[in-house]
Amino acid sequence: MGKITVDVKREVLRANDMLAEALRREWASRSMLVVNLLSSPGSGKTALLERTLEILKGRMRVAVLEGDIETDRDAERIRAKGVEAVQITTGGTCHLEANMVAKAWERISDRDWDILFIENVGNLICPAGFDLGEHLRVVLLSVPEGDDKPAKYPKAFRTARWMVLTKMDLLPFFDFSPERAVSEAKRLRPDIRVFRTSAKTGEGVEEWANALVEEYRKMYG
């Protein structure tokens, strides 16, 4: 038998990343802003989206890809707002991968959209490693979770361009310092942009929604 050693130095997720890059280009060529929302379970991704969709209604053509391990409850909540939602059920997988997103996207790609939200599976670890072709990665951090989350889950906060603090209405009841959360996140990503929101009271949601519209205009004029 013959033994050889092949030097490869190849990034392992290359297949995922190549597909993600193809999606990113396709979406850009169709003048779309695609937003990947990352957070722990229960940090309020769907609630923030519901509020955001109300604000964007009539201004932008919006669709949502909903990633969940089981059930299509979140997609139902989005549809109740009169917004197109495609459920991606991962069947046990704790994150979305570009091929799952590509398949879901096919179901609505016959129409034109301005903003496409991808609500990732609730999990701060696994989704952070998978590029989905998004133009903007946003990480959510809710007040009850604690301000030390960025230090504990560095990859999620390192790879996100924006961070949204959610459930700000609960601030009086928790030992949560928004300043500390922000400074922890900035240790990992010095230029991270921060929004403070409450889907319950509506605080900050308009600012965040407007920032999305601005981001869209910045990309496509």
Place this chain on the structure above:
Amino acid sequence: MHELSILQAIYLSLREIARRYGARRVLRFRLEVGELANVVPELLEEAFAVLKAAEPLIADAVMEYSIVPLTLRCPECGYYGPWRERTVRCPECGSATVDVVDGEDLYLRDVELDIPEENYGQDNG
């Protein structure tokens, strides 16, 4: 636990490389695991055990890995080296506009293959 997905991706790479050189088996492969690659080596080992049992190509393979620290390059002062205090800032001059040059990804470094005699010198790349 995304390590199984990652290992499946590694396996696809190994299979492609083995085909290219006409190899019968993978004997050994080495990974470079970035400190911030979000991969837990113990879980990678578990996933490897699962896949090993299913795929003859890697049934006898040995997986090795090394951890690559998050490595920064500072355009301001020229610092090149690992981060300190888990902050993506230049540890020398404090600049926040540093480049992260390594330690965020997972690489397949090299692969040792068992090639049957009749396939020596083959390269189907």
